Amino acid sequence: MADGRAQIRRRAGPRLWLSALWLGLLALAALLAPWIAPKDPLAQDLFLGRLPPFWAAGAEPGYWLGTDSLGRDVLSRLIHGARLALTVALVAGSITCLIGATLGLLAGYLRGWVDIVISRAIDIWMAFPPVLFSILLIAVLGPGLSSIIIAIVVIDWTRFARVVRAEAMAQGAMDYVASAQVAGRSRLSTMVTEILPNVLPTIVVLLTLEMGIAVIVEAILSFVNLSISTDDPTWGGMIAEGRTSIHQAWWVLIFPLIALFLTVLSFSQLGEGLKDRYDPVLR
Amino acid sequence: MSFLTVTNLSARLKGTGFPILRRVSLSVAAGQVHGLVGESGAGKSMIGKAVLGILPSSVEITEGRIELDGVDLLSLPLKERRRRIGATAALIPQDPLTALNPSRRIAPQVTDRLVDILGWARARANARALELLHEVQIPDPERVLRSYPHELSGGMRQRILIASAFAAEPKLIVADEPTTALDVTVQKQILKLIAEMQARHGTALLFVTHDLGVVSKVCQSLSVLYGGMVVEDTPVRDFFRAPAHAYSRALLAATPKYTDPMASLVPVPEAVIAGVQAELAAFDRGARHG
Amino acid sequence: MQLLRTFLLRLLTTAITLIGVAVIVFVVIRVVPGNPIAMMLPPGATDEDIARLTAQYGLDKPIPEQFLIWASGVLQGDFGTSITARQPVLDLVLGRLPATLELSIMALVIAVILGGVMALTGTRARGTKVEAGIDVANGMALSVPDFLWGLVLILLFGVLVPVFHISGRVTPSLDLPFTTNFYLFESVLRLRFDLWADIVSHMFMPALALAIPLAAIIGQLLKQSLKETMHLDYVTLSRTKGYGENHVITREALPNAILPTLTLVGVQFTFLIGGTVIIERLFSYEGLGNMAIDAVINRDLPLIQGIVILFAVIFTAVNLVVDLSYALLNPRLRHG
Ligand SMILES: Nc1ncnc2c1ncn2[C@@H]1O[C@H](COP(=O)(O)OP(=O)(O)OP(=O)(O)O)[C@@H](O)[C@H]1O
Numbered sequence: 001m002a003d004g005r006a007q008i009r010r011r012a013g014p015r016l017w018l019s020a021l022w023l024g025l026l027a028l029a030a031l032l033a034p035w036i037a038p039k040d041p042l043a044q045d046l047f048l049g050r051l052p053p054f055w056a057a058g059a060e061p062g063y064w065l066g067t068d069s070l071g072r073d074v075l076s077r078l079i080h081g082a083r084l085a086l087t088v089a090l091v092a093g094s095i096t097c098l099i100g101a102t103l104g105l106l107a108g109y110l111r112g113w114v115d116i117v118i119s120r121a122i123d124i125w126m127a128f129p130p131v132l133f134s135i136l137l138i139a140v141l142g143p144g145l146s147s148i149i150i151a152i153v154v155i156d157w158t159r160f161a162r163v164v165r166a167e168a169m170a171q172g173a174m175d176y177v178a179s180a181q182v183a184g185r186s187r188l189s190t191m192v193t194e195i196l197p198n199v200l201p202t203i204v205v206l207l208t209l210e211m212g213i214a215v216i217v218e219a220i221l222s223f224v225n226l227s228i229s230t231d232d233p234t235w236g237g238m239i240a241e242g243r244t245s246i247h248q249a250w251w252v253l254i255f256p257l258i259a260l261f262l263t264v265l266s267f268s269q270l271g272e273g274l275k276d277r278y279d280p281v282l283r
Numbered sequence: 284m285s286f287l288t289v290t291n292l293s294a295r296l297k298g299t300g301f302p303i304l305r306r307v308s309l310s311v312a313a314g315q316v317h318g319l320v321g322e323s324g325a326g327k328s329m330i331g332k333a334v335l336g337i338l339p340s341s342v343e344i345t346e347g348r349i350e351l352d353g354v355d356l357l358s359l360p361l362k363e364r365r366r367r368i369g370a371t372a373a374l375i376p377q378d379p380l381t382a383l384n385p386s387r388r389i390a391p392q393v394t395d396r397l398v399d400i401l402g403w404a405r406a407r408a409n410a411r412a413l414e415l416l417h418e419v420q421i422p423d424p425e426r427v428l429r430s431y432p433h434e435l436s437g438g439m440r441q442r443i444l445i446a447s448a449f450a451a452e453p454k455l456i457v458a459d460e461p462t463t464a465l466d467v468t469v470q471k472q473i474l475k476l477i478a479e480m481q482a483r484h485g486t487a488l489l490f491v492t493h494d495l496g497v498v499s500k501v502c503q504s505l506s507v508l509y510g511g512m513v514v515e516d517t518p519v520r521d522f523f524r525a526p527a528h529a530y531s532r533a534l535l536a537a538t539p540k541y542t543d544p545m546a547s548l549v550p551v552p553e554a555v556i557a558g559v560q561a562e563l564a565a566f567d568r569g570a571r572h573g
Numbered sequence: 574m575q576l577l578r579t580f581l582l583r584l585l586t587t588a589i590t591l592i593g594v595a596v597i598v599f600v601v602i603r604v605v606p607g608n609p610i611a612m613m614l615p616p617g618a619t620d621e622d623i624a625r626l627t628a629q630y631g632l633d634k635p636i637p638e639q640f641l642i643w644a645s646g647v648l649q650g651d652f653g654t655s656i657t658a659r660q661p662v663l664d665l666v667l668g669r670l671p672a673t674l675e676l677s678i679m680a681l682v683i684a685v686i687l688g689g690v691m692a693l694t695g696t697r698a699r700g701t702k703v704e705a706g707i708d709v710a711n712g713m714a715l716s717v718p719d720f721l722w723g724l725v726l727i728l729l730f731g732v733l734v735p736v737f738h739i740s741g742r743v744t745p746s747l748d749l750p751f752t753t754n755f756y757l758f759e760s761v762l763r764l765r766f767d768l769w770a771d772i773v774s775h776m777f778m779p780a781l782a783l784a785i786p787l788a789a790i791i792g793q794l795l796k797q798s799l800k801e802t803m804h805l806d807y808v809t810l811s812r813t814k815g816y817g818e819n820h821v822i823t824r825e826a827l828p829n830a831i832l833p834t835l836t837l838v839g840v841q842f843t844f845l846i847g848g849t850v851i852i853e854r855l856f857s858y859e860g861l862g863n864m865a866i867d868a869v870i871n872r873d874l875p876l877i878q879g880i881v882i883l884f885a886v887i888f889t890a891v892n893l894v895v896d897l898s899y900a901l902l903n904p905r906l907r908h909g
Pocket residue numbers: 296303321322323324325326327328329330339341342
């Protein structure tokens with residue numbers, strides 16, 4: 001047993017750093033997009049449509065990863081797309097976390113009618129197909145960045161609430177919580193000082209996972225053409241465009257796909273790595 | 284002729300190399316009962332597990348031989364070794380509550396070895412199971428054979444495990460503290476049952492226990508273990524008359540007398556412990572002893 | 574009787590959940606900006622035309638009243654009429670349901686097989702490089718969602734090595750003799766294995782995309798559960814009886830290890846069904862999910878409502894079935 005734990009810890013190292021490296025690069029690309037993107041991501045040139053990436057025959061210098069059917073530079077669109085992806089990940093992930101974890105904490109710790117209402121709401125939410133729900137919400141709210149964020153928060157708060165509720169319940173049943181209460185502290189302050197710190201590692205892992213999920217949701221919404229305006233460079237939009245011309249220009253699909261794949265993987269590995277590092281009890 | 288012979292068996296923890304067994308030698312004659320005593324962690328169970336080929340994966344054997352019915356088990360490939368052990372030996376486990384598979388009925392758990400390993404016809408195996416349950420004095424055996432383990436009491440389950448161990452008429456049975464997990468009232472009955480069955484079937488028995496009182500009643504010979512080392516290997520009569528090793532003497536003094544179970548126990552004196560520890564250290568340095 | 578009471582209680586909470594879902598969709602889709610009626614009429618339509626049709630679909634009444642009308646219809650099996658297709662919603666939805674069910678079940682079967690093989694192989698090869706490899710593959714399969722796996726599969730098996738179809742449910746030029754929409758089952762029943770092969774070759778990629786994350790979850794949970802079970806005394810006892818590792822794992826450990834995995838897999842299976850929405854879109858598969866997205870884009874309110882409710886019914890039914898089978902499979906509960 002002792003042996004197994006040591007192994008997990010050893011493997012956590014590179015996993016954590018590789019994920020952090022990719023996400024760091026992405027953040028840099030997003031911040032510096034206007035300066036480092038080789039071309040204007042919106043500039044169309046029908047004479048330069050569907051150029052292959054630099055190593056293939058027929059490539060045009062300057063268009064490193066080729067162009068799409070409208071002659072827009074894939075690399076530049078990818079770099080600019082990172083902006084939206086990361087914004088959605090950070091903002092939607094954090095807000096979802098804040099709302100979901102708070103509701104879960106309240107339900108799990110206060111119990112009683114608060115728990116009944118929140119649990120029932122979770123049940124109802126779990127009966128919705130999430131993708132359909134998000135598409136529906138975007139249809140209602142209209143396209144745009146804030147709509148995407150609202151849709152993610154409205155749909156995914158249950159991910160946090162479910163887990164945090166169960167953990168808070170388990171923590172609340174423990175002795176040290178009871179003793180804190182005997183000491184005459186208010187329930188709310190006990191919750192924040194005694195329960196929250198113990199649930200925090202779980203919340204952090206869920207948060208990184210949620211960031212990955214948010215990136216995917218944005219891509220899915222762009223894919224069904226509901227994200228933000230169709231011209232703006234988004235990874236999901238690029239994928240939608242790539243899917244239609246897959247037999248003529250595979251590179252339009254493959255590069256945003258790789259970017260999405262690595263980003264999602266990195267977010268989840270970051271969470272797992274953090275958990276291995278900071279979770280005192282590895283089960 | 285001894286049915287089980289263990290010669291110079293050493294085992295250690297993988298990775299750290301911590302010694303679990305130190306050149307253990309012992310033998311059990313056909314039809315005899317051999318006791319294994321020693322404090323908790325002495326390695327009693329490990330010897331039983333080594334004999335039956337079920338050492339935990341974290342423990343590795345480094346030297347020695349285990350001969351079962353004249354066959355050197357450690358030289359056989361895993362699959363063959365398992366079949367060999369299954370056909371000639373059996374285990375009566377410590378905890379009857381966890382030793383029966385909760386999702387299978389009792390009957391197949393008693394007969395599976397007969398059918399799958401020994402190739403009996405199912406009808407013959409079922410008849411045998413019924414006969415065995417009668418023998419271990421289970422009331423209404425037909426119903427019990429159709430039950431699931433959770434429907435039976437701990438004592439009943441231990442009787443079933445005993446029946447299952449004797450099913451294939453093994454030549455050797457390893458019983459690892461077969462009564463410690465039971466109610467005190469049931470313990471005596473089960474012990475008596477094992478002794479009776481052993482005598483009737485003429486099975487050799489390797490009996491792991493903490494209880495020297497039990498040893499004096501059921502065993503013909505015993506090994507005293509400390510730190511994975513055999514400190515004394517002797518017929519029972521000699522042991523209770525005049526234990527040879529200081530540690531054995533201390534162990535005997537620490538055992539409550541049947542005549543006066545309430546008499547205060549003498550803990551093993553520190554000096555004796557220090558003495559055995561020194562022996563272990565000397566042994567580990569490669570020095571021979573005794 | 575304990576079992577019956579729990580069951581009745583479950584039915585009640587299920588009903589509350591379904592009503593909750595109905596209310597939420599109903600309200601959400603009615604705050605959609607833009608009049609769906611105006612969108613479906615040709616550009617020259619007059620305001621009177623719009624008003625007449627709006628009244629015909631009952632969209633001019635207050636929302637609570639609309640809900641009551643809709644709910645009483647539902648209780649009589651009438652889910653309203655699709656605005657775009659001008660057909661009863663129930664017919665449309667039930668027509669597409671078989672396609673989605675077949676896809677989900679195929680995905681589930683693939684996931685169980687893949688996950689089971691991973692868990693058993695990993696358990697058999699405990700502590701070796703093989704186990705470590707399986708763990709890494711599992712972790713990756715788990716963190717990447719079905720949407721991305723679908724795209725990866727399209728690139729690999731649709732473009733790079735085009736062995737499977739990546740679009741549609743069946744080759745359009747084929748002559749279909751089917752009377753139901755369960756193409757996969759019916760093709761087997763009619764012994765039309767040529768059609769069966771064509772359908773499978775269309776379904777396999779989307780089904781696999783849906784299956785990969787679930788397979789990873791099954792593999793991980795089952796392996797964990799097996800690992801714990803392998804330490805138990807009855808497993809050790811069966812080794813002393815002379816059985817090899819394969820028998821010990823599959824006959825002694827597996828039946829007990831499956832049970833704790835089952836409940837979790839139930840919830841995960843509803844996630845898989847939810848995933849069909851985008852996967853059907855990605856693979857242009859003519860199922861419920863694809864129809865749902867079209868319905869949203871076309872603002873077809875009655876149709877959206879019907880589809881969402883149907884999904885909710887499927888989800889809660891799956892959970893109910895899982896709980897029941899858990900009770901039936903566990904001898905401790907069966908003979909309590
Ligand atoms: N699964 C295991 N893996 C590694 N080491 C173990 C394992 N089980 C026991 N040990 C170690 O092996 C040594 C011998 O243990 P063993 O179980 O044989 O003791 P015992 O004499 O049977 O004690 P008890 O009377 O408590 O049953 C101890 O040091 C113990 O810590």
